[in-house]
Amino acid sequence: MRLKRVVLERLMRYHRFLSQTTASKPIQTITSAQIAEALDIDPTQVRKDFGAIGLVGIGRVGYQVEDVCCAVRTVMGFDKENPAVLIGVGQLGGALLTYPGFEKYGLSITAVFDSDPAKTGRSKAGHTIRSIRSLKPYIRKHGIMLAILCTPVEVSQTIADRLVSVGIKAIWNFTPTDLAVPPDVLVRDEHISLGLSEIAYHLKKL
Amino acid sequence: MRLKRVVLERLMRYHRFLSQTTASKPIQTITSAQIAEALDIDPTQVRKDFGAIGLVGIGRVGYQVEDVCCAVRTVMGFDKENPAVLIGVGQLGGALLTYPGFEKYGLSITAVFDSDPAKTGRSKAGHTIRSIRSLKPYIRKHGIMLAILCTPVEVSQTIADRLVSVGIKAIWNFTPTDLAVPPDVLVRDEHISLGLSEIAYHLKKL
DNA sequence: CTGAATATGTGAAATATATCACGATTGGTC
């Protein structure tokens, strides 16, 4: 069965926690209770998630850390390289572009685009910023499936339409709007501002 | 009853959609079906959410756009100013700092901190970068309740501990780790990388 | 003024997600 989004995100959190933990102190095995404790999740949930990707633990011992990391990476497809284009090399786009942390999940930004003539042609973090006019040919030529969208919100639907028209299969959307795309295209929203709903409400209730 | 996180986020999306829609074409009223269509949500859900914050619509007409926006802002506490400190003025922290879009939700970054001696004392987006050593006194003196965390992940728990010790009430966490804090402190995680779980999995399944 | 059409508001049902309870398995101890 296809894994749900909530499961995928927890798997990623397990993976990250284990990577961070083993970085400082090498350990062979870990129990569902230890993971659950650190991530504030129910231990049963951890075991069910592990079961869902075929991991089996050992009674009285727990799970092999190595196995868990490996299984997560394989199931999620982190071993596969995903070439991506980044559109809109501004404040946020620039930060994402220079961030080295995405590599280990298989993300590789191969080209970046902007509409600002003052930026195109220039170089940023080892990438020459290309004109937005060359977006479609580039995607078509290289068979790119993933786009990272960091433009102003006003143009994001227009760009999304263009991306869809050249066969993009996933959009990582950092612009604060709900994009309309065909059902076979995945839009993953990273609507940062939404966090403020929870924060403002919490602070108001004090 | 206290509103749940999922409800708060949908309310914010309604608000954002209405703001964006009315910006281009002024309209008086809108139906739950129209909102639902644009945001890919069930219309019943929209009505229930509206009901939860005391909004009543009119049969055959819908809801007053003005009323909706107003009610959301009030309930969420966007009218109240929330002074905040930002910690870690790097790529991402810098992007957040210069972003004007948070203002309308009441967020106001009043001071920024970094540990890098090459950065402290310098100015960025109208803020003088302060030494991390002055963090605790500043928060105490100004009664700050909210911190935005953009440091390297290695130090984020340490900083979080310090924040808690001076009485911070909410942390907007952009660092990829699960912070341990007392139950009365809200941590809102903006774990950007988690998006890659959904994306990589989707692309792998094609 | 009346009827048809279109919205809302909401209890009931369905679905999704998380937690509990407990038998089965393993490792260490005496």
Place this chain on the structure above:
DNA sequence: GACCAATCGTGATATATTTCACATATTCAG
């Protein structure tokens, strides 16, 4: 080698969230 304690695996249960179904309210046409 037998017992004890800790841990897994999982069906049953509980909770959360979404969707359905429909009574009620409102507009507009004729």
